[in-house]
Amino acid sequence: MQQSLSINRTAALAVAALVLVLPLSVVSCSAAQKAVDCANTAVQISTDVAQVGSAYNNAQQDPAAAGQALQRLKTDMDKLGRNSSDVDVTKAIDALQTQVDKVQQAVDNNQVPDLGPLGSAAGQISKVCTG
Incomplete structure (x- = not known):
């Protein structure tokens, strides 16, 4: 009877450990997937x-190719911005958007x-995405 109680306790501890570990592994996999993306x-x-x-x-x-x-x-920048909540990524996207706007402005002014x-x-x- 003592051995049965010991096995049940061990099984309960193992299940409790899994309950604690599984959410952490999902979070780390999610973080890894975001980094890869x-x-x-x-x-x-x-x-x-x-x-x-x-x-x-x-x-x-091919004048249209530049546009x-x-x-x-712009489409890829939007995609990255929508899929990231990282502050550094957001700042880098904002800086890139500023430069895209400057390029577009130059083109609009025939420069x-x-x-x-x-x-x-x-x-x-x-640099920000690859850490």
């Missing part, structure tokens, strides 16, 4: 910035945009 989106944003630069360099051949590349960048700060802001997002 952020990093993947940061890579996409870097690719978008490169495409914006390429499109502006080839604007004579399309800028729109893809050649300075893409250097845009690349730097995208780099900051990559």
Whole structure:
């Protein structure tokens, strides 16, 4: 009878430990998934910035490509912003948005945009997302 009580106590302790550990593992998996999603989106944003630069360099051949590349960048920024509650990511997105707005303003004024700060802001997002 004593052994049965011991097994039940051990089983109860094991179940209690699982109840405590499972929510923590779900949280850490969720955090890991968010980090992976952020990093993947940061890579996409870097690719978008490169495409914006390429499109502006080839604007004579395909003037619409620059606008399309800028729109893809905006879409990916919005995606990252919606999926992140991290303060540093939000600040990096805001900085990138400022640079996107400056590029758009230059284009609207028929000026050649300075893409250097845009690349730097995208780099900051990559830095924040990859920790």
